[in-house]
Structures are given as structure tokens and as C-alpha cells.
Amino acid sequence: MQDILDAIMGAEGSTDPARELARIAGLPVPRTYRGMVVRAEDTAMFDGVAPRDRDPRRSLHLAEVPTPELGPGEALVAVMASAINYNTVWTSIFEPLSTFKFLQRYGRISELARRHDLPYHVVGSDAAGVVLRVGAGVTRWQAGDEVVAHCLSVELEDAAGHDDTMLDPQQRIWGFETNFGGLAELAVVKANQLMPKPRHLSWEEAASPGLVNSTAYRQLVSHHGANMKQGDVVLIWGASGGLGSYATQMALNGGAIPVCVVSSPDKAELCRRMGAELVIDRAAEGFRFWSDEETQNPDEWRRFGERIRELTGGEDPDIVFEHPGRETFGASVYVAKRGGTIVTCASTSGYLHQYDNRYLWMHLKRIIGSHFANYREAWEANRLVALGRVHPTVSRTYPLEQTGQAAYEVHRNAHQGKVGVRCLAPADGLGVRDLQLRARHESAINRFRGR
Structure with a gap:
């Protein structure tokens, strides 16, 4: 593993990083690697x-695990960094x-x-790193390629998946519903999960x-999804969080008008630093959508809707x-405009939603x-990042050993x-190849750092 890391680190500051990284093709694959696991x-x-009182630090363990054999259409990636998502918490x-x-x-x-x-179960649904090996039938990627991985693992043997792969009956989220995820030194992915690293x-x-x-896109x-267009008023819950921060950027980038809902002055300031002008600090304004459990x-709901119209000049979202799900869903259905859309991808506050169907x-x-x-x-979502139109929202990072704390x-x-995790990377800030593009966006790239 050290030889692999040395080869990757050899690209730092090199005038020809691709040549340095190509050395990886000649290195042996380690028989074992370190990964963050939960145990059956x-x-x-x-x-x-209670779920809110469960502590991931007790259940997540760093373990030495065997390197799996690659199958057809797969790739083995040396993971330099990963990140924490709610599915890892779950x-x-x-x-x-x-x-x-x-x-x-x-x-x-x-x-x-x-x-x-x-x-x-080796967990983790994000990864950036370098391809070590590819399985039979893989032609687009080769050892030494710098990549990021998206987390859709799909078999594509069913007709239903060929119109929209998310409808494939064998669609899974890598690192959550599959093994060999990204919070590790190595990861196994399908080759059609790979994308060029920005x-x-x-x-x-x-x-x-x-x-x-990708989820926000x-x-x-x-x-x-919602097929957002220019001028749409978009209400974004948790607008400075891991998911909402990308929704906020996409709304702004696409000519929409985000109304950012947050829970502290610091989070409100982050939204404004992203360019959002309409922000509701729900904690400061005392919104309580449930009288009891x-x-x-x-x-x-009505007071919340009035506040939104006050900000937008009378328009509903x-x-x-x-x-968030259970905590906010009733309010979401109520405040959406006549003919509007509520689009949901998770339920971090609870899965059993309640709303008044008359308003729907x-x-x-x-x-x-x-x-x-x-x-x-x-x-397409990764392309926006690579172009510098959408920026990462890393606030802090941890070494792999401290994934439980993250x-x-x-x-x-x-x-x-987002909270990042360094897997093989020995420090933050490594892997930058285009210094000119970075210099144009440095402040936006770092606006979440240290928060």
C-alpha cells in the first residue's frame, strides 16, 4: 500500500502527473487493506x-480486510479521500x-x-482516488486514471433499467446496499460509477x-425530478447542509430564486456567502411545526408561508x-404554490410523514x-463541479481512523x-492539478472550511 501511495504522491508538483500515476499499473495489488466496517x-x-442517542463511534471499526477479486466490468480504486453521508450514519x-x-x-x-x-460491511458512498486495476470488458478507464465515484451500483440486466437506471430492479447504493465502499484504502466499483476527478x-x-x-441535480x-427553470422560487430545507448546500448552488446557478431555511445565524451567513439573498433562520424565528409528538x-404552517411570501414579494414556492421528512413535510405541502412540486429524497427526521391532503x-x-x-x-453534476460552476462544501476533514467521530x-x-475523510491521503490539499482554475475559485472552494 505504501508503494501505491508513493506513486500517487509522485504526481504532486510534477509537470507530467499522468506519467507518474501510470507507474501504478506495474505495482502489485495488496492482499489486504484497511477499511471502516460495521460488524454483523x-x-x-x-x-x-433511541436512534438519536445511538453513537456511531461505538459501531464503526477500522479493520484489515481481504482485497476482493475483481469481476467483469469492475474497477479497483486506491481511495485518497471519502466523505460522510447520512447513509453511513444509518x-x-x-x-x-x-x-x-x-x-x-x-x-x-x-x-x-x-x-x-x-x-x-465496508461502508462509504463517496470516493476520490486513482484506478489500480480494471476487470474484463472495461475499456474507458485504465490504471493511473484520477477518478471520483458516484454511488449508483446497477446490474443493467433488466429492461426497466435502460430508460432510467434508477428504475432497475437491481439498483443499489454502493457502500450502503453493497460492500467494499469508499471509507477505506481500496474500493471496488463498477466501471460505470467512475467519472473524471475535477x-x-x-x-x-x-x-x-x-x-x-448528484442527488440534488x-x-x-x-x-x-422537479425540472427547475429560471425564475422558480425554490424552498430549500437545511440549505447550508451536505445536501442543501448543493441545492442552493444549483438554484442560483440555474437562475432560480432560493429561499434558504437554516437553524442558526452562522448557517444563514453561509447561505448568503453562496449568493442567496432570502434566508429564514427557523430557530431564531421560533417555528415549531409540531405541538407535541x-x-x-x-x-x-400559515406563519411560515407568510414569512416566505414576505421575502419573495408575495410568491409561494x-x-x-x-x-428532513416527518418534522417538516406537513409545512412543505402547505406552503408549495398551487400546482407546485414537493420533491423528496430522504427523511432524516423520520420516515412516517403526515400532511393535510386537502392542500395537495x-x-x-x-x-x-x-x-x-x-x-x-x-x-452532469460532476461536470458542473469540474467547470467551477458548483463548488465543494467541505467544512472539515478527519483521518480514516476517526471516521466514527466524523x-x-x-x-x-x-x-x-460535508465532512471529509482522508483515506490514503496523508494531508489536506493534495491532488490539485489545475492551479489556474483553482485560483479563480479559491474563496468559493474554501467558504465552508473551519465551520
């Missing part, structure tokens, strides 16, 4: 503990169910897939957008970018479910933007 034997460790707290059920189900579909059904970004910056940026921009408060059917609103992105959508902070919502 621990799945009951949090029984009786995996670590075994909520809403153990991910070992996913691995067992996947393992039943083929002999090749059986590799994933193990008593440990050359002006460091490893940890390049790793951080993958899941959330499909949710807001794609015709499979069982009862929502429609008076608060054309699109509501939903992901009588006002001809739509609810759209959106889940990650297909390869085309992920590629996941704990995300679980507690004690973070801004």
Missing part, C-alpha cells in the same frame, strides 16, 4: 436505544434496519454478488460532492426541496420521490456542508 455481530448493540446505528440484510439479498442474485455477503480540487474536496451533488434539475400545528389535491400539487441519480445525471458529528447535525 454488533447489529443488536443499540437495541432499546448503517452505523443499524437504523431503520441492518444493512446486512441488503448484503444478504444482493449475495443471492449471482456468484459474483456473493462476495458482498460477509460478516463485515482537476482543480484536492482529493478531499473532489470526494465530497458525489452523492449529495436529479431532485431539482432533471426531468425525473403526535400533533402538528397548522398555525405555524414553485418547488420545495424536501429531505385541491391545489393540484405534486409529490415526487427522488433517489440518488442515474449515470448521466451524476456525470459520523457522530453528522448524526448530531454538528457540522456544516
Whole structure:
């Protein structure tokens, strides 16, 4: 593993980094590697503990694991950096169910897939690194290529997947519903998960957008989602967070009008630094959409809607970018404009949503479910990053050994933007190849740092 890292580090400051990285093709593949895992034997460790009180630091372990054999159409990547997503938090707290059920189900579909059904799960759904090897049939990528990975793993053997790969019945989220994820020194991906690493970004910056940026693109921009257009008023929950920060950038980049909902003055300031002008600090303004655990408060929905119209000059949201779920969904349905769209991709505050259906059917609103992105959508989202139109939102990073602490902070919502994890990378700031493009966007790239 040290020889691999030395070859990658040889590209730092080189006038021909591709030549330095090509050396990797001649290096042996390690028989084992270090990965962050949860263990099947621990799945009951949090029984009786409320999900919000479960601690990822207790369940995530750094372990030496065997390097799997590559199958056809796959690639082995030396992971320089990864990032924390909510699915890693869910995996670590075994909520809403153990991910070992996913691995067992996947393992039943083929002999090749059986590799994933193990008593440990190497987690992580983001990665930036260098291709080490490719399997049979892979022609686009080769050893030494600098890449990022999106997290759609799909078999593409069913006709349903060839119109939109997210509809394939064997569609899975890599590192969550599959094994050999990105929070590790090595990762196994399908070759159609790979995309070029943005050359002006460091490893940890390049790793951080993958899941959330692609998810936001499909949710807001794609015709499979809200199909956002110029001038749309877009209400964005958690607008400075890992997902919302990319939605905010895409709304601004696409000529829409974001209304950013946050929970602190610091988060409000981040939204303004991204260019958003309309911001609601829901904590400072005391919005409480539930009177108690069982009862929502429609008076608060109305007050919230009035606040939005006050900011927009009387307009309701054309699109509501939903992901908190239970806590906010009733308000989201209420405040969307007549004929508007509520597009949802997650439920970080709870999966059982409640809303007043009169405001949906009588006002001809739509609810759209959106889940990650297909390869085309992920590629387009990554292209925006590579062009410097959308920027990473890394606030801080941790070494691989401290992944549990990083996941704990995300679980507690004690973070801004994305929390990065250095896997093989020995320090932040490595891997930048296009210094001129970086110099034009340095302040935007770093606006979340240290927060």
C-alpha cells in the first residue's frame, strides 16, 4: 500500500502527473487493506436505544480486510479521500434496519454478488482516488486514471433499467446496499460509477460532492425530478447542509430564486456567502411545526408561508426541496404554490410523514420521490463541479481512523456542508492539478472550511 501511495504522491508538483500515476499499473495489488466496517455481530448493540442517542463511534471499526477479486466490468480504486453521508450514519446505528440484510439479498442474485455477503460491511458512498486495476470488458478507464465515484451500483440486466437506471430492479447504493465502499484504502466499483476527478480540487474536496451533488441535480434539475427553470422560487430545507448546500448552488446557478431555511445565524451567513439573498433562520424565528409528538400545528404552517411570501414579494414556492421528512413535510405541502412540486429524497427526521391532503389535491400539487441519480445525471453534476460552476462544501476533514467521530458529528447535525475523510491521503490539499482554475475559485472552494 505504501508503494501505491508513493506513486500517487509522485504526481504532486510534477509537470507530467499522468506519467507518474501510470507507474501504478506495474505495482502489485495488496492482499489486504484497511477499511471502516460495521460488524454483523454488533447489529443488536443499540437495541432499546433511541436512534438519536445511538453513537456511531461505538459501531464503526477500522479493520484489515481481504482485497476482493475483481469481476467483469469492475474497477479497483486506491481511495485518497471519502466523505460522510447520512447513509453511513444509518448503517452505523443499524437504523431503520441492518444493512446486512441488503448484503444478504444482493449475495443471492449471482456468484459474483456473493462476495458482498460477509460478516463485515465496508461502508462509504463517496470516493476520490486513482484506478489500480480494471476487470474484463472495461475499456474507458485504465490504471493511473484520477477518478471520483458516484454511488449508483446497477446490474443493467433488466429492461426497466435502460430508460432510467434508477428504475432497475437491481439498483443499489454502493457502500450502503453493497460492500467494499469508499471509507477505506481500496474500493471496488463498477466501471460505470467512475467519472473524471475535477482537476482543480484536492482529493478531499473532489470526494465530497458525489452523492449529495448528484442527488440534488436529479431532485431539482432533471426531468425525473422537479425540472427547475429560471425564475422558480425554490424552498430549500437545511440549505447550508451536505445536501442543501448543493441545492442552493444549483438554484442560483440555474437562475432560480432560493429561499434558504437554516437553524442558526452562522448557517444563514453561509447561505448568503453562496449568493442567496432570502434566508429564514427557523430557530431564531421560533417555528415549531409540531405541538407535541403526535400533533402538528397548522398555525405555524400559515406563519411560515407568510414569512416566505414576505421575502419573495408575495410568491409561494414553485418547488420545495424536501429531505428532513416527518418534522417538516406537513409545512412543505402547505406552503408549495398551487400546482407546485414537493420533491423528496430522504427523511432524516423520520420516515412516517403526515400532511393535510386537502392542500395537495385541491391545489393540484405534486409529490415526487427522488433517489440518488442515474449515470448521466451524476456525470452532469460532476461536470458542473469540474467547470467551477458548483463548488465543494467541505467544512472539515478527519483521518480514516476517526471516521466514527466524523459520523457522530453528522448524526448530531454538528457540522456544516460535508465532512471529509482522508483515506490514503496523508494531508489536506493534495491532488490539485489545475492551479489556474483553482485560483479563480479559491474563496468559493474554501467558504465552508473551519465551520
